[in-house]
Amino acid sequence: MSNESINWDKLGFDYIKTDKRYLSYFRNGEWDKGTLTEDNQLHISEGSTALHYGQQCFEGMKAYRCKDGSINLFRPDQNALRMQRSCDRLLMPQVPTEQFIDACKQVVKANERFIPPYGKGALYLRPFVIGVGDNIGVRTAPEFIFSIFAIPVGSYFKGGMTPHKFLISDYDRAAPQGTGAAKVGGNYAASLQPGYKAKQAGFADCIYLDPLTHTKIEEVGSANFFGITANNEFITPKSASVLPGITRLSLMELAQSRLGLKVIEGDVLINNLDRFVEAGACGTAAVITPIGGIQYGDKLHVFYSESEVGPVTQKLYNELTGIQSGDIEGPAGWVVKVA
Numbered sequence: 380m381s382n383e384s385i386n387w388d389k390l391g392f393d394y395i396k397t398d399k400r401y402l403s404y405f406r407n408g409e410w411d412k413g414t415l416t417e418d419n420q421l422h423i424s425e426g427s428t429a430l431h432y433g434q435q436c437f438e439g440m441k442a443y444r445c446k447d448g449s450i451n452l453f454r455p456d457q458n459a460l461r462m463q464r465s466c467d468r469l470l471m472p473q474v475p476t477e478q479f480i481d482a483c484k485q486v487v488k489a490n491e492r493f494i495p496p497y498g499k500g501a502l503y504l505r506p507f508v509i510g511v512g513d514n515i516g517v518r519t520a521p522e523f524i525f526s527i528f529a530i531p532v533g534s535y536f537k538g539g540m541t542p543h544k545f546l547i548s549d550y551d552r553a554a555p556q557g558t559g560a561a562k563v564g565g566n567y568a569a570s571l572q573p574g575y576k577a578k579q580a581g582f583a584d585c586i587y588l589d590p591l592t593h594t595k596i597e598e599v600g601s602a603n604f605f606g607i608t609a610n611n612e613f614i615t616p617k618s619a620s621v622l623p624g625i626t627r628l629s630l631m632e633l634a635q636s637r638l639g640l641k642v643i644e645g646d647v648l649i650n651n652l653d654r655f656v657e658a659g660a661c662g663t664a665a666v667i668t669p670i671g672g673i674q675y676g677d678k679l680h681v682f683y684s685e686s687e688v689g690p691v692t693q694k695l696y697n698e699l700t701g702i703q704s705g706d707i708e709g710p711a712g713w714v715v716k717v718a
């Protein structure tokens with residue numbers, strides 16, 4: 380696909396084959412130094428553990444075009460660390476942080492023509508590790524692949540920074556002591572049916588409650604939840620089955636240091652939503668998506684407004700996206716320049 384055929388104003392979140400992807404193999408106890416390849420097909424053994432036992436993990440991150448033409452990665456060290464934790468959880472070899480960040484830079488540079496212009500979206504990077512090689516028993520794979528591909532993206536939720544409605548799901552995406560905190564495919568396989576049902580019913584996505592008691596909000600589809608109270612508190616769920624999002628982590632820091640909010644990681648009881656004057660979903664893909672309403676049983680709980688963005692949510696959005704695109708100075712180390 381040529382980038383001339385991309386309408387930068389209409390970018391959604393769809394696969395586009397870009398020029399090059401990074402590929403590294405783990406054999407005989409070590410990762411090779413990796414190569415860039417044009418081939419977007421993987422040729423792997425039919426016995427690969429990734430295919431049968433879900434031995435795989437992935438990451439999601441973005442590269443942004445700045446006003447001056449330079450390119451920013453946002454906290455890639457945090458994605459490297461999270462992928463290392465996911466690899467540990469599924470008994471896969473960690474990719475060293477240095478190799479991870481170097482591979483990200485290589486992929487961004489090799490696909491530079493696909494980075495959306497300043498303010499029009501971002502180049503989404505999808506790093507992943509999969510267990511491969513001939514195998515049949517339930518055990519860790521003999522070999523692994525670490526790869527990163529890139530696609531230009533715009534809004535994940537249609538309409539972007541406008542309030543969206545979400546449906547509380549009866550299903551769980553993860554178990555109390557399971558793999559919820561790891562970014563592994565099994566969690567997302569479990570989320571396909573509930574997500575599909577929510578969208579069929581006219582919602583942007585579903586919200587998961589805690590898998591043990593079904594009384595507390597955990598995650599908003601593939602994004603984290605935050606709520607703002609009238610007492611200037613930023614509250615986000617604390618749970619071992621929630622994915623520790625890097626956007627969430629960043630907003631917790633910005634809410635406190637730049638907006639002067641009190642940051643609380645704690646329980647978000649589904650029966651006590653009245654305490655929030657605003658609510659939002661946050662993640663690399665979702666950025667900040669205001670939550671206009673939550674449907675729980677036959678009741679729709681409306682937050683700030685079903686059509687307008689709340690002022691605190693807007694300030695958080697401006698601060699976060701300003702740092703990512705280089706318009707606002709971020710905390711030390713958050714932005715890594717490519718090239």
Ligand SMILES: Cc1ncc(COP(=O)(O)O)c(C=O)c1O
Binds near residue numbers: 439600603625627664
């Ligand atoms: C289940 C889930 N929760 C939360 C997030 C947000 O994480 P991050 O901000 O690191 O993108 C994601 C997206 O990666 C996700 O898939």
